[in-house]
Amino acid sequence: MGAVLEKSFQIPLKRKRGKVWVYSSVAVVIVLGGAAFAIHRAATRTVAIPAFDRYTVGLGTVTQTVGASATVQAPSTVSLSFPSSGGTLTSLPVQVGQQVRAGQTLAAVSNQTQSVQLASAEAAVTQAESNLTTAQAKLQKDMEGPTAPALALAKQAVTRAQLALIGAKQQYATQVALYHDRTSSQQQVISAQNAVTTQQAAVQNAQVALQRAKLMEQETLHGATPESITALQFNVTVAEKAISTANAQLALAESNLNLLQQALQAAEQTLSTDVQNGASAAQISADQAAVRQAQQSYNNGQSAITQNQSAVTSDEASLLNAENALAQAAPGATTNAALLAKNSVTSAQNAYNQALAQLAAAKANLRIAQTIYNDRTSQAAAVQSAQNTVAQDEIAVQSAKATLQQTELPTDPTVLETDRATIQSAQASLQSAEAQLQSARVSEQDTVLTAPVSGQVITVNGAVGEQVSPGSPTVVIDQTSGPNAEINLQVPESEIGSLKAGETLFATATAYPSQTFTGHLTQVYPVPQVVSNVTEYTVLASVNNSSGLLRPGMTMNVTINAKTARNVITIPASSLTQIGTTEGVYVIGKRKAGSSHGGSANLGGATAGGGGASGFSGHKGRHHKGGSSGFGGSGSGFGGGNASAGSSGSAGTGLTGIASFSGGGGKTPFGKQVYFQPVTVGLFGTSNVQIVSGLSVGQQILLIPPVTNGTYASSTSTTGGFGGGGGGRFGGGGRKLLG
Structure with a gap:
């Protein structure tokens, strides 16, 4: 080495x-x-x-802090204005000389444009959420593919449509048969004609009976004779025939009314079907006219029944009178002959009048029967309505079968991809709508002015109902006498997201490095400012200056307790x-x-x-x-x-x-x-x-x-x-x- x-x-x-x-x-x-x-x-x-x-x-416990530099503001006055929106002053609960505390509401404006934007943004979020839910549900359904309940419902729909088509075809066949079969209406006309003939004969009999009664009255001075008794018996017979005829007329009127009711129902059904199928205005107008005509005919039929019922009642009374007259004229009777003759004339006259009325009713019934026989509009409308129903039910069967076939097939992968793309689009729309809503809410919050510091109001500009402009001072607060000082912090963009009003801070002044001042944030400005290509946000804070050491313009180093994690591993x-x-x-x-x-x-x-x-x-x-x-x-x-x-x-x-x-x-x-x-x-x-x-x-x-x-x-x-x-x-x- x-x-x-x-x-x-x-x-x-x-x-x-x-x-x-x-x-x-x-x-x-x-x-x-x-x-x-x-x-x-x-x-x-x-x-x-x-x-x-x-x-x-x-x-x-770990507390993460945010550091920033700050400058002590001049504590004399604080000018407050609406930062980004003007409008009409709706609230101004302060006045000059009033003491206010930090956070107190000073003024509020109403901005119709912002209110509309907020409501529109909320509605857009609701709609976007609904669209996303619908798209997610469709994807879930398509991913599941054909299920047993869905297949069962589709098969039941096919069965119901087929049964409805069978019933419609049967109804159509019935209406066609009725249209071509005129037996019943022709029989009604024949019966009505017979009734008129019978009633004409009854009128003639009643007229003869009346003449006999009058002759009998002339012979009353001679007492009851065999001729007068025969005349009374004839009156009884005429009255009985009149009752029989009246009952037949009543039955015929009731039968006619039944046919008229069917015609009215057919006309109404035709009108309803054409409306549902979107028929032309001219067709619907014609259907409405047919309904009115059928209704009028039905009303006439009801009147005919009422007349025939009255005729039956009147004939029954005439028969009773004739029977009483005959009984009183019998041998051994003690009734005055003149009185009996007079009563007989009265009864015969009533029977004659009633016979005339019944003849008029029979003729009315004949006209109704002829109208039903000759006018086939309602029957044709009933046939057309039944045919339309058949066509609709055939389409319904085809649609149900197509739905069943589609349900039985597995979901195409391209459909799933489309569903996923739809969900992504719905999510993006929801995010955009939520962002717009958040922006609208921030703008809405700017319509309320709150006091950032405590102090005394020295200026109030405006009154309720007046217009104010953005940035124009509305309230000015003097905080000279207060124990706190306001500082202005410039916070980088990367740190602003963790700050909010009310958070605690600790600060030291360059002039007093050994002394710590405590305070809290009072306002975070929503609009940034760019200085030398650096984006910063202005934050206002209030610090305790009861010592009076802090002076305007002093620089301070501030530490803000931004986030705290408790009971964690440290x-x-x-x-x-x-x-x-x-x-x-x-x-x-x-x-x-x-x-x-x-x-x-x-x-x-x-x-x-x-x-x-x-x-x-x-x-x-x-x-x-x-x-x-x-x-x-x-x-x-x-x-x-x-x-x-x-x-x-x-x-x-x-x-x-x-x-x-x-x-x-x-x-x-x-x-x-x-x-x-x-x-x-x-x-x-x-x-x-x-x-x-x-x-x-x-x-x-x-x-x-x-x-x-x-x-x-x-x-x-x-x-x-x-x-x-x-x-x-x-x-x-x-x-x-x-x-």
Whole structure:
């Protein structure tokens, strides 16, 4: 090793002092060779882990902070305005001279445009959510393919459609048969004609009976005679025939009404079918006219029934009167003959009148029957309606069969791709709608003005109902007499997302570095500003200035408690080290089976000698590869100042801090007592860090990472070390080499 170091530390010599430099070089070689041998020997020994360098992993609290610079604002007045929107003042609950507190509402405006935008954005989000749900449901259904319930429903739909088609065809056949079969309507006409003939004969009989009754009345002076009794018997017979005729007329009227009702129903069904099928306006108008005509005929039929019912009632009364007259005229009767004759005339007159009325009703029934027989519009409409129903049911059967066939087929992959694309589009639409809604809500929040600090209102501009412009001062607050000072912070864009009003802060002023001022954030401005291509946000805060030390324009360094994690695994920040790009700690104990971490290690730097800037110096508790230079140099290492051994160097640093002799992953002076464990770090506190994964409660780690491929430098400092003020000791202020 001495030979190697000799080659590395040779310095070009001046010829005129050749012997002196040769001797000096030999001395340096001897000293450095011995030092290297001592280091090599120390690196190959396994040392015990001191108790003060052991740390037991436990739970704790980590608070991550955000740092920013701030300027103390002039505390006299704070001018407040609506930052991004104007509008009509709807609320102004403060007045000049009133004391207000931080956070109190000072004014509000109504901006119709923003209200409409907010409502529209909310509706857009609702619609986008509905579209996404529909798209997801369709994909789920298509992925499931044909299911037993779906197949059963599709088959049931086919069966129902087929049954409906069978019924429609039967109805169509019935309507066609009725259209071509005119027997019933022709029979109605014949019956009506017979009824008119019969009623004409009844009128003649009633007229004869009336004449006889009048003759009988003339003979009443001679008492009841066989002729008068015969006349009364004839009246009874006429009345009985009239009742029979009236009942027949009533039955005929009821039959006609039934036919008229069927015609009305057929006309109404035709109208309904044409409306559902989207028929032309002219066709619907014709259908409506047919319905009105059928309704009028039906009303006439009802009137005919009413007339015939009255005729039956009247004939029954006439028969009763005729029977009474005949009974009173019988031999032995004591009724006055003149009275009986008069009653007989009255009864005969009533029977005659009723016969005339029944004849008129019979003629009306005949006209109705002839109308039904001659007018086939309603029957034709019924046939057409039945035919339309058949056509519709045939289409329904075809549609049901197509649906069943489609249900039985597996879903086409292209359909699934389309469904997924639809979902992605719906998700993008939802995200866009939510972003617009968030923007609308932020704009809506700008319509309310709140006090950022406590103080006294000294200016109020405007009144309820007046228009205000964005940026125009609405309320001015004087906070001179208050115990707090307002500071203005400029926070980078990368940190603004973790800040909100109300968070605690600690600040120090350049003028009072030893005093800490406490406070809290009061307002985070939503609009950034760009200064020298750097995006920053303005944040206002209130700090306790009861001492009166803070003055306008002073600069302050602020630390904001942005995030806090409680009851989590924490370790000291000094325990954390890095090997390559992997952060981790050294765990005391044996590594669990199946896990490993390591790497190669080499001693020292590239060359010995030269003006290296690192040498054996430590660097923030982290392992680093050896510097580009080795022993000597004007930085740290063996001695300070010049590279000559034994000369008066300038207070060399020796092995300060935690020395690192090699690249990460090499052997440590603790041998197999420790191993490197990668960890995932969460929040960074001021002195501790949160460990998200890699460690568990109860494990022991090194408080200070070890030196790999070299000696261990503990946290105990001694005055020994390499270098120093030109002697053989190992420098002042270094750390003791254990072992």
